[in-house]
Amino acid sequence: MTADKGMGAKANQFINADDGEDGPPNQATKLLDAVLEISPDLFHAHDGTAYISFTDNGHYKTMVIGDVRLEAWLRKSAFELFRKVVNTNVINEVQAYLEAFALTKGKQTDVFVRLGQNDGKLYLDLGSDDFTVIEVTQTGYKAVACPRQVKFRRPKGMKPLPLPEADGDLSELRRFINVSDEEWPLLLGWLVATFEPDGACLILLMIGQQGSAKTSGCEVLKNLIDPGVACLRVPPASQRDLSIAGKNSLVLGYDNVSRIQPWLSDALCRISTGAGSAVRQLYRDEDEVFFEFRRPLILNGITEFVTSPDLVDRAIAIEPPHLPKSARKDKKTFLSEFEEARPRLLGALLDAVSCALRRLSEVHLQDAPRMADAARWITAAEPALPIAPGVFLSAYESNQTGAADAALDFSKLGNAVIELMAGQNEWLGNSAELLDTIASDCSSETELQRAGWPKNPKALNSQMRRVAPTLESRGLKVVFGISDGNRKRLIRITSGTAPTVQPSESPIAEAVRSDGPDDPAGRPGPDTTSSIGQMALTDSDGWTFLGES
Structure with missing residues (x-):
């Protein structure tokens, strides 16, 4: 006011x-x-x-x-x-x-960090001393003084972005990120989706061997759109740490993740979709501090660290191929080359964002995937991306199926249900009966926990609700709250033929669905390499970076 x-x-x-x-x-x-x-x-x-x-x-x-x-x-x-x-x-x-x-007396007003919006326009805060912002519209982008109606807060750890340059090409990004040809459209999709103003944010997972340049790839992505003092962090120890980090950054990046605890998995899902959270105010038992924000996320690790179906549904999983020692060079040269290319890359990215704003109203997806807003936004931006139309949706559906299968491999309950239904078409009963059936050799809660089963029927019901969407990709449909005479709140599991992949005749108008169990997700093995010559580098701390051969 x-x-x-x-x-x-x-x-x-x-x-x-x-x-x-x-x-x-x-x-x-x-x-x-x-x-x-x-x-x-x-x-x-x-x-x-x-x-x-x-x-x-x-x-x-x-x-x-x-x-x-x-x-x-x-x-x-x-x-x-x-x-x-x-x-x-x-x-x-x-x-x-x-x-x-x-x-x-003052009005309630939206306050943004790095990326804001007003009247159908997007604004990117460069973080420069002169408070210049980039205004992105349907016709392009330009540098302007920050409008009074757009409020940007600048956290202490924010670093400046360069002024974007015209005539860039996002294909140049492959000089700095190790990604296979099959997964290149997925990485581009995640990058342009970070500017989507309203829907849920995609979570990028980089899972690769030592020496695959996954850490440097994540650093490049974050520094391209939201550089900060703490580029990649260790996983948060509490909800408070996560909330404060999310309030002060546009993109949250976490390095060397080995395991995601259930509370953190749920919290990351909330951050992806924009749900709020509340934590106790320090030194005050009765007061709470509320946080509400929506943030893109980057996580990397060596092993499959995401096992929650909820988190898998919101994620894109990329496996950078291993790079040999002979293809490495020093960190100083790599960073110098990236800084020189960063203005062009940012300009090319903003061209794609402008394209998405211009075409979004024309794009309608049939049988849209889980993250429909992001998929629609990326599809709208495709003409400005160095990929063919429809390629992202096809790769995304395949990636989702493969990630869901990988998550199911870590679910003892999910695999037990699959084994249970192998010889029958339907099972009907309550949570206690299902637990007794799959864990018949356990007679106490202690034995159940020791064996890795849900400790009681209530816990089983909760886990079944989480794994049900993944089971559907294996042809098993789970319905809760069934009534059968005097019996209430039953679970019905039915077995049918899993749907097959039907390629879309119009990739822009219709999403490709792939729910079958035989899809290998299109992920490259250790020997898969990109068609573009690449090389990695390792600094004195053992970090791996990627350069151009």
């Missing part, structure tokens, strides 16, 4: 003199008058955080009220006003008034 011109004159009504009574304006009042004279926007976000936006040295800035950077700006302003350093209480009083006004 913009402060009115008379607000500065009324500041003394809110900040009293040092003796607690109305009197001549004190330092806090005078400083507040000076702040309000520049007509700042005082507002709050949906989570209750108070913000101030103002023009400083010709640049429009947005800051959290209470942030150390706003405090530093107020101290600087006070020094220019009084020609001396003011007491901390003066700064605190001014911030207290600004916060109170933002929360009680």
